Amino acid sequence: MPFQRAKPIDQLYADVADYELVVVPDAPLASALNRRLDRPHLGTFATTPRRLAAGRREEAEDRLAFLELVQETSLDWKRAAYAIGNILQCWEHQGQLNTVLEYDTYADDATRQALEHISGLDTTSSRLTEYQISGDPDVAVVGRSQLTTLEESILPDEYDAYDAFTDESFDYPSFHIFDSATEIVDTVVDAVTEENAEDVAIVLDSSSEYSSLVESGLEAADLPFYGGPGFADHPDHRAFLRLLRTAHAGTDTCIEEIRPVLTRLDAAPGIEHDEKRLHELDHDAVSWVVEFCTSIADYTFAEALAAFESRASCELASFRDELDELGIADQPVTEAAVDRLEFYLQTYEVPVDRENEGVLLADAKSAAYVDRPLVFHLGLDESWTHSAPKRPWVDEDAQYTRNIQQFQLLLQSGATQYYLVQDVEGGSPVTPCLYFEELLEEDFDQFSDLDAIHHTTRRDEDVQGFEREPRNVEATAVQTVSQSTLSTYVNSPRDHFFSRLVDSPDKEYFRQGNLFHDFAEYYVNHPDAVDDDTIEAAVDLIVEETRPFTRSVDEPTRRTRYRFGLETITEYLDETLPEDDSFLTATSGWGTNTFAEHFDRPVDSPITERWFENYDLGLKGKIDLVAGPTSLVDHKSGSRKRASQVVNATAIDPPSDRPNFQALAYLAHWRSTNPGEQLDFTFFHFLDPLDDAVTSEAAIEDALTTVTYYPTSFAAYAQSRDTYDRLVEDGANNCQKTFSKATYDDYRAVFESVPFPETRDKSALLDSKFADRLVDEMQSVVGEYKYVTSGCEQALRELARTGGRNFFKDDVDAFEEFVDERISELNRRRAGEERFPVDGLAGEPNYRYVDNRDLLLEGRHD
DSSP states (O other): OOOEEEOOHHHHHHHHTTOSEEEOSOHHHHHHHHHTOOSOOOSOSEEOHHHHHHSSOOOOHHHHHHHHHHHHOOOOHHHHHHHHHHHHHHHHHHSOGGGGGGSGGGOSHHHHHHHHHHTTSOOHHHHHHHOOOOSOOOEEEEOGGGSOHHHHTTOOSSOEEEOSEEEEEOOOOOEEEESOHHHHHHHHHHHOOTTTGGGEEEEEOTTSHHHHHHHHHHHHTTOOEESOOOGGGOHHHHHHHHHHHHHTSOSOOBGGGGHHHHHHTTOOOOGGGTTSBGGGOOOGGGHHHHHHHHTGGGOBHHHHHHHHHHHHTOOOHHHHHHHHHHTOTTSBOOHHHHHHHHHHHHHSOOOOOOOOOSEEEEETTTOSOOOOSEEEEEOOBGGGSOOOOOOTTSOHHHHHHHHHHHHHHHHTOSSEEEEEEESEETTEEOOBOTHHHHHOOSOOSSGGGSSEEEOOOOOOTTOOOSOOOOOSOOOOOOOOEEHHHHHHHHHOHHHHHHHHHSOOOOOHHHHHHHHHHHHHHHHHHOGGGOOHHHHHHHHHHHHHHHGGGSOGGGHHHHHHHHHHHHHHHHHHHHHHSOSOOTTSOOOOOOSOOHHHHHHTOOOOOTTEEEEEEETTTTEEEEEEEEEETTEEEEEESSOOOOHHHHHHTTOBTTBOSSOOOHHHHHHHHHHHHSTTOOEEEEEEETTTTHHHHHHSOOOGGGGEEEEEEESSOHHHHHHSHHHHHHHHHHSOHHHHHHHTTSOHHHHHHHHHHSOOOSOOOHHHHHTSHHHHHHHHHHHHHHOSOHHHHHHHHHHHHHHHHHHHHSEEHHHHHHHHHHHHHHHHHHHHHHTTSSOOOSSBTTBSOOGGGOSOGGGSOTTOOO
16 A cells, blocks of 8 residues: 555645535544635534534543443443443444444343443434435535444435545655654754744654653643643642552552652652651651541542642542542542542543643544644654454454554644654664555665654753853862762762762661661670670661561561571671770771660770771771771671672773772772781671571571782782692692692792783683793693693682782772872862763763662763
């Protein structure tokens, strides 16, 4: 089927101008013809069959029938709606009301009850059934193939038919491809002004994201429009329904889930409470909502609506009228009743009064013609395809013809058309509307395969963005950064920037982690005061402190988890605490401790929760435990990481896609106070062995990950006598066998003859000249045996493993220089000399680990 050219409206009017009556399939087309009537005319000129028969605007007879049935019968609402839909659809396609009973599958009691009541209603379809154009008028019919059987039944025996299409093909305009729906809507809104709003129409799928974006964009630009949100989309109607839903949602509803409702009721607490449960939040702002929800069983719909109106300072008279129409105003607000009300509002379009001025918003699957000079078609994807009704009374071929003709007419509406589309969405190709496959001769899979123009939004250097007010304040220079700040900044400087501006919600895992840290600190200070009863009291306290975040049904599981964590902490600390803390200076009592306050005991040990701010290095942080002069410990409630993962996360050239510099930062600081010492940093994942504890016996070692700092270069470490001795004593079989038959001098001679590679990659090390020289030297000393070659390879693998699981002097040196560079860069950006880019040092940020995802615009990396 070719893409047929539609007749211009002026040509169509010229064809039918001399007729007394013109019957058309679409009300906007009738209006367009009537606006062009240039002669006196008595009565109706152009109209649709339904308007002609009813003598008035069409009413939603499906809603009218539904209201009749719910008032007069005991039918289930969904069953009633299903029966009504079948009856009206069969009537439309077969021409007679009772024809549906000829189909046994649909001729049930509900259908018969519905038929009995619908037959007594004054509906447009009933008038169509009885109406016949009479009086021998001169009649023209435009687009007869788009009329249904019921609509055709009113036509006289004689009339002249006119096609809405010409014999020519339509040379469709180029598709304009944008990167996002937001860019499409911005483009459209920028093209509309108060002066041209009456000349513009926007065609879109009303259920798509374009609908809300367009409405919001036009409202923000203070531009008039009509044909937009319906009754159910009214903000106060949505808020009231959501409030009723919340009342029946149980006690696990979080603040962020209902923040729009709380905001409308002036009951929204700070964003830090977003992840807390409404019913467990002790906050004055939400007290009215909690009281309403807990007493919902005492309300009727009318009473609930009145309470909402009073609290929201609004009047919802039309909603109250609808409750009366449905007969539920005085019924209790049960969950089932709310389900029925929501079903009704989602299924039927409740009439609303609209201001018919401004930009016209038309639904792609309802309209067939738009009479505006400039028409924007948004999306044009598979959502524009009509779903053919799967009923035996529907002629699917005829219905498909009607749909594709409507699609062709719609795409040619207006003197100028713009097709604005996306080629890719969410990383997947966008599928064009299926009608294009039949209308276009080209082979294509997506819009970019067709005649298309790509648009990329670029920042206009002349546009200043938000207005700025000069402040006589200099930016405060950052002198130190925490490891978490550094990690966020390296992943995405823009995300770091927004983290400084935007509040974020309290996190359950963060609160839980802090409580475990507090307990560890308390135990270090008072190990003799902690027994089984204390552990149980601590579990109770953690449960209470985290209650706003957690579901009540999970409490037994969480108690087990908390108790295991506390007991693991005490067991580890008993083995790890130093005998004395004389190697440390006293601390200033940084922060508070929940357990110290609860048990009324002080915490002042210098070995735990030790704050540092190292201005020479630009680093700051808090050490959970100083286990000895050269040993640091950090408590973690998350899953255990391998030593190699810890080291990989600290990469700086290029950075890891999930940077985490904690171990390296703390070792750098501790090195500055203990120069020349070998240092250990241990992550204590006290909850990680829980699963093992359930099935078997858990070991403390399974909770520990330790990385070591060696105060030498990696090459010097590899060459050292200690390393050689470890290869002899602890290496793999062939490694021990080979090197035990050589001497350290033999081993060192290899390093003196060939430089040790500047790599810790196993493959690179094995393929190096050093590896060849090591094999040659060991074979000359031990003999040319296969196990010698294997033993040398095992030794090199062990060196690579050690290098990839620990830190060396050059690592920390490079990191200190890296921190210095980042702080200088950060201060330049804080001073306004540079922008905070979205992309980090490794390129596009890892969006899984950004905190302000909604504020980082896709495709904008500057």
